[in-house]
Amino acid sequence: MAKLRAAPSGLLSCLLVLFLSSASAITEDSQEKQVYIVYMGSLPSRVDYTPMSHHMSILQEITGESSIEGRLVRNYKRSFNGFAARLTESERERVAEMDGVVSVFPNKKLQLQTTSSWDFMGLKEGKKTNRNPTVESDTIIGVIDSGITPESQSFSDKGFGPPPEKWKGVCSGGENFTCNNKLIGARDYTNSGTRDTEGHGTHTASTAAGNAVADTSFFGIGNGTVRGGVPASRIAAYKACNATGCGMEALLSAFDDAIADGVDLITISIGGESAHSFETDSIAIGTFHAMANGILTVSSAGNSGPEDSTVCAVAPWILTVAATTTNRGFVTKVVLGNGKTLVGKSVNAFDMKGQKYPIVYGKSAASSVCEAENAALCEPECLEASLVKGKILVCASTKGLKVAESVGAIALIFKSLKPDVAFIHPLPASGLPEKDFDSLVSYIESTESPSAAILKTEEIFNRTSPLVGSFSSRGPNTIAVDILKPDITAPGVEILAAFSPDGELSQGDTRHVKYSVLSGTSMSCPHVAGVAAYVKTFYPKWSPSMIQSAIMTTAWPVNATGTGIASTEFAFGAGHVDPIAASNPGLVYELDKTDHIAFLCGMNYTSKILRIISDETVTCSEDKEISPRNLNYPSMTARLSVPHSNFTVTFNRTLTNVGPSSSTYKSKVVAGHRSNLNVNVTPSVLSFKEVNEKQSFRVTVTGSDLDSKLPSSAYLIWSDGTHNVRSPIVVYTGY
Template sequence: MANHLIIPLCFFLFCLSTLAQNDIYIVHMDLTAMPKPLKTQHTWYLSTLASSLSDKSQLPTKLIYTYNHVINGFSASLSETELSALKSSPGFVSAIKDVSVKVDTTHSTKFLGLSSNSGAWALTNFGENVIVGVVDSGVWPESESFSDDGMGEIPSRWKGKCEVGTQFDASLCNKKLIGARFFNKGLVAHNSNLTISMNSTRDTGGHGTHTSSTAAGNFVGNASFFGYAPGVASGVAPKAHVAIYKALWDEGAHTSDIIAAIDQAIADGVDVLSLSLGLDGVPLYEDPIAVAAFAAVEKGIFVSTSAGNEGPFFGTLHNGTPWVLTVAAGTIDREFAASLVLGDGQSVNGLSLYLGKVNPDEIPVVFMDACASVNELSRLGEKIVVCQDKNDSLGDQIQNILAAKVAGGIFITNNTDIEFFIESLFPAIFMSVENGELIKDYIKRGINPKARMKFKETNLSIKPAPKTTSYTSRGPSESCPFVMKPDIMAPGSLILASWPENISVATIGNDQSLFSNFNVISGTSMACPHASGVAALLKAAHPEWSPAAIRSAIMTTSDITDNTGSPITDMGLTNQPRANPLAMGSGHINPNRALDPGLIYNASAEDYVNLLCALNFTEKNIQVITKTSSTNCSSPSLDLNYPSFIGYFNSNPTTSVKEFERRVTNVGEGSATYVAKVTEIKGFKVSVVPDKLVFRKKYETQRYKMVMEGPKVMEETVAFGYLSWEDDEGKHVVRSPIVATSFSPDIVSSSSKN
């Protein structure tokens, strides 16, 4: 009797073992390879799959789906042996292992916690009825990101239009892309003989298409970048309407055109303005973009701007304007990967964004240490060359391998900031030192070491993330050092978004250009529209909120820890254990928490004027910004009601105390009590009076004072901590960064306590 029980059990365990060895793959096929006698793709897929199976009777259980529209191919459950056999089938293109469904490809929306089932997307219907204006290089209207499938009606308040121009007519606009205008009179005035190659809103650079689709692009299925980052793409506010204002041109860009675009956007009725552009090192009154933004904010329009890409040095950011949101760039939890499969079957993983084809066969692999001699490398021929990064020689090594024209390069490096290297002109994989040792050991012990390179792999849930990128520009703000900048960090590293199909995304090999409907690029230009999209969601949820209220909600609800629960690190300072607020602002943006911030720091036009007065601007300087001929400077103050604090020490050795006054408004439902908590700042004592705020009703405002007492001489350049107001129900934490620095502000006003 026992034997009868054992046999079925053993058979069951064997079946489980066999099933465990199978994976589900999505198989892409080249439709042109389908034999003409076959009448349907389904028939071809069945016969192709059957030919790879040793047991044809399993065919009905092996095939999962056939696809006729989303891709040319099918999905199937395959063992490694069956997959290997399938790869030799005529018409086989690629097989991607099936993984848990992701909401997007611009994976940043998933990383931000946006979900169709709850939070900011669900509560705002994806930003419905909000209009996002983007001043940039134009738009590719045929992109699926600007399809109006599922879009609501155009708001009746909209006054914009779709301008006709070269290769652009009004029919290209719809319920998603509701406006398109272009501005180049300033550009032409600088060069009367200039011929504009595309005199319309059509994008000839790609930047505008990328930023606008990041902010508010519609859902696009089956998106990828040559197999990398496959899935469904969407903007942060996918149901918001988009209006494009082209002011950046291949032939040049001038502020006269940019502010004309902003001017028109205000007249047209946008709710949010996204500006991934800026000027460096000019006073506020000499910055036309800052001036134009002030007018927009006065009209209730939220303005989001990029911090710049001049990091990791302090004091390099632009758009340090008090009335806009200044956005720094961070990484996300996705990496683009490749692997080197060694001759002994060992697979070693690294990073790569190589887009071309590669020899699928095993070829000799050789270690060449620092790869310093192009002549030596050139004599190697068709080999995979392994290089060891020494003394930050990675850039030189890449150039040497490229010049030598070998089969491919493996670069062993401890450089953690290589995102601008990984999209290479030739097959290249970047390995950690640990994984590099595995490759070197294999080469040393092998008589004839060989390997093959595998590309187009995408890994998610990478830890730690986010990190502050090295290139994102740091504060303090040169134009207004007494308001801490940047304000917030948002995804900006290797972001996938829409791209004009006729503009090359990369060059490989012998100057071979590649084209795609999507592109992966990095910069604070990519971070800015993420914040613009979040602002659109908040505008949809709280249409009565001022731009300052929205900015406050974004800042005070941000995250200062990564997905491991540790403080966010800074790649620009060799992964410094804690990124400081002059790099990442208040923290990493969290749209779901921003919906319900509890308290907000509001600011009016009068508050900004008081700040301008305290900056010792002349009446004419202020008039440039405010458009008001008579300015009331009776209450000048550098202490703007802002959700962050920055104090300058050592500039006046006799003063080691800084005072700040703030007012906060309860936007929660009903009464609430908040208690102040301050994290320790080395060398400083921080006190808050009162340390408890009691609100009896919604929209009530309370005031408090914060005092920083520090040493007359700081030991470090920057010290920081946080002030958090926590409610008694444990629902809200309203956090503000506190920065103390030994930098000297360029502008000093004796009229302020700060």
């Protein structure tokens, strides 16, 4: 769980005839069955088409069994077409060859990827922020996650009227679960009820759209008012995840229902450790059909940073979010016996009242079965309990968190690999950066009776922010190499929001709370979902791409932690989300399903497959204009194959005027990271006379000798003196 501790038109035909001999049937029976997802694109437009009957007939034909009880796992029949079933490998191969089948792929488990964050972003509480409360109340956010805690104050319906008439969903929360006029819908795909027993889904839902709840904290830490970005909006919870993860087949069911239920926006803080091809990625499939139905999906980038090529949500119809810090951070100080104070990171609510206790370094407490180096790391079975009991244990890794209590330690100090993030631990603890940890070890080794005190966590403000979290997944995009991912960043470090009293704060932690502090791109994702919903309240008829463009082109410039690729646009995309600016972007880059189909043509998807996916006649031409880099995306990216030669790259784009009817925008190019690019914009001035008028332009980028390890970048800004429409331009090679 990565909160860091997350059809063709006409009837589809099946023409495959199976001739199974008794010998082959025996072979089939002996093969191991596993759950596969059979994706069949859009629902056929014919009114006499019944998905359930079609799916059953396919299974009966493939398996040779008249009864498919125990075979069929799920049907996707409300918003797109397909099913999940238990198949042998040979059955999977035969299904994959059928007409009308786009892809067949194994069901995998994906993982789940405020009191000050909204103020930091500029979305102030109450009358300090311009809002459209009537439209906000008609806005429904679908949360695909680990469920929700319906009793939380964050989801109280006090002051709410009945759900919007457009709502077509249900409240199927299970036993002892009640919806209300705030939490208007609940569905479960885990056979355990929609109640959240992990805490993750409750946290993300409240961050996006929770009510304002005053005087909230984690045992006094981070005290203030917890609220979502659009507290007047409604929430529908779709539980596709439990303690073991999130099944792809369950995720597709959640998308299928959320689209048909009438949500306006989907937030999903779920993903894998790497990207998958679109036709075998349940989230890419579900979000494509959401986009086609006018629903924007906001997704987390992943928690596999700072390594490159780790971003997992890479389709252009998804708004992908990386995680950054805010101007508030949590620190836990360690006071040594000699009076020196070291500043570490944790969310430590245990108050040791400043009392100093003896400290012992792991390698000084090594058991007879381990080397000192392993004991220094506090590897399991490597510590002698009699030498640790009643003392503060010091470990050169986080492994001490698993063994500290079992060997009798009263507290823990460890070397942190992610010293920019604070986590909750089941005992008093502080994670020190390497330099301070080495200073601690020197003190221990030079002192006869070393001691220390671990203080309760303090808040610090006005630090340099936003900075990209070290854990946040980075690009480049490994599937659509000419699309920059992640798209945007938002607060995802040390976020206080609602939590499930049934959830475990950390491994082995017995405390139970209603509000907790979590970090991860899971936390940044609902921040952007809240911003997207906020923008939509002013422009209810805007398409998903218009909202995405508004958010990306109005972003703040941002820095990233680390060196190399971690400090480039591959870490932060267009920048840090700015809610107020996003509600008045001036110009937007607009896309629809047809544009995305052309983009997929450019990625060499066949007309036949795209016809099944879109339920439209598709003809993929060989015209270079359908190059993926010409998708009308708010960022411009090109991967080149030859790093040391001269190059010329062009991008064709079109802007739509959503500002004043009569306006003139002038182009300006500013330097980015390792800016050795020459950028020419034609025309350099765009004049609009009407709202919704479109104007096209071409960007030509030239240069030479690209760095094989780092991208080169610049920024194109269109400005009318009031609005600044900013797009990153990234050229790279060598990945």
